[in-house]
Amino acid sequence: xxxxxxxxxxxxxxxxxxxxxxxxxxxxxxxxxxxxxxxxxxxxxxxxxxxxxxxxxxxxxxxxxxxxxxxxxxxxxxxxxxxxxxxxxxxxxxxxxxxxxxxxxxxxxxxxxxxxxxxxxxxxxxxxxxxxxxxxxxxxxxxxxxxxxxxxxxxxxxxxxxxxxxxxxxxxxxxxxxxxxxxxxxxxxxxxxxxxxxxxxxxxxxxxxxxxxxxxxxxxxxxxxxxxxxxxxxxxxxxxxxxxxxxxxxxxxxxxxxxxxxxxxxxxxxxxxxxxxxxxxxxxxxxxxxxxxxxxxxxxxxxxxxxxxxxxxxxxxxxxxxxxxxxxxxxxxxxxxxxxxxxxxxxxxxx
Numbered sequence: 001x002x003x004x005x006x007x008x009x010x011x012x013x014x015x016x017x018x019x020x021x022x023x024x025x026x027x028x029x030x031x032x033x034x035x036x037x038x039x040x041x042x043x044x045x046x047x048x049x050x051x052x053x054x055x056x057x058x059x060x061x062x063x064x065x066x067x068x069x070x071x072x073x074x075x076x077x078x079x080x081x082x083x084x085x086x087x088x089x090x091x092x093x094x095x096x097x098x099x100x101x102x103x104x105x106x107x108x109x110x111x112x113x114x115x116x117x118x119x120x121x122x123x124x125x126x127x128x129x130x131x132x133x134x135x136x137x138x139x140x141x142x143x144x145x146x147x148x149x150x151x152x153x154x155x156x157x158x159x160x161x162x163x164x165x166x167x168x169x170x171x172x173x174x175x176x177x178x179x180x181x182x183x184x185x186x187x188x189x190x191x192x193x194x195x196x197x198x199x200x201x202x203x204x205x206x207x208x209x210x211x212x213x214x215x216x217x218x219x220x221x222x223x224x225x226x227x228x229x230x231x232x233x234x235x236x237x238x239x240x241x242x243x244x245x246x247x248x249x250x251x252x253x254x255x256x257x258x259x260x261x262x263x264x265x266x267x268x269x270x271x272x273x274x275x276x277x278x279x280x281x282x283x284x285x286x287x288x289x290x291x292x293x294x295x296x297x298x299x300x301x302x303x304x305x306x307x308x309x310x311x312x313x314x315x316x317x318x319x320x321x322x323x324x325x326x327x328x329x330x331x332x333x334x335x336x337x338x339x340x341x342x343x344x345x346x347x348x349x350x351x
Contacts, residue, residue, distance in 0.1 A: 040245075041225075044243055044244050045194070048195045048196055048246075051252055052257075055253050056257055057188070058259075062185075062256075066261055068181070071180075071181045074114075075180040078183040079180070083184065085184065085205045086165060087166045088117065089118060089119045089164055090119070091168040093123045093128070094124055095123070095124065095128060095152055095156070096125070103172070104172055104282075107172055107174040107175075108122075108169075108171060111175035115179070132159060136215075139155075139159075145222075148233055150237075154233070154238055158215050161211050162207060167179055170201065172283065173200065173270070173281055174280040176278060186205050187202070187205070187256060188204075188258055189201065189242075190268040190270055191257050191268060193271045198270045200239075200270045213249065214242055218237065221235060223235070
């Protein structure tokens, strides 16, 4: 005999819940890579400080004077008793049709003057495109497809650092002294406010494992994040992207971040027009747009939004579980209505 203890409204509700759960699982599986990438980006304020005492350059851990007061302004070597892991090579990038500003040309020349015995390369549209086509042919379509010029600049930073090693500098950084003492490390970048590090200035040994990881993740993070320029740039190729990849490394201690002394932690930060022990930063990042403030607000809000979101998801799952349990209990307690069931069978036979 055909029996059913669940009434039609309950059957429909259960069907909707099961279908919704199934479709949600399929959607999550389909978007799992994007969800993971977004999680690593938005969770940066929480994940960045983990183990920071090992990768922040300090006198205690590295026997290094972060104020640079004890180093000669003209010291281009790693120093006595230290191996120069980072090649004596300066990279600057100038892409696009706009002519180089006079202030940028002067800033670059100051860095050449501070490192007279170093090799210097100026990357432009011609030699950069040729370099990527020859050395990173598989990445060339991605590089060509970037919507914003600064994305090409950022990606090129990682490619040339990996292939050649050395120092990469923004065109608007005026050098106040030589960077030689930092050559003892495998990788160096300045701390950025409020979290992570800046890619305006980076130093790396040739074929750096960390820079390799940056390159390998460029395609995975190549998205139009929130369909806004600033998040798209920062999350796909910029400093936020690079900092997120830094947090994923199993041993972050070799990938150093330059901070100031404890009483002036942001001494080397290059946010906006500032003067640091190493540089005068002209602060001319023209690619910044109105939505930059939205990203900063979003990252700050994550600190209190994330716990609320997690609690909300848990409460929703508990509610669904409780509802299903209630339906099952009602089904078990509901006596079978044999008369209705027999009438339903008769109607089916008549049809």
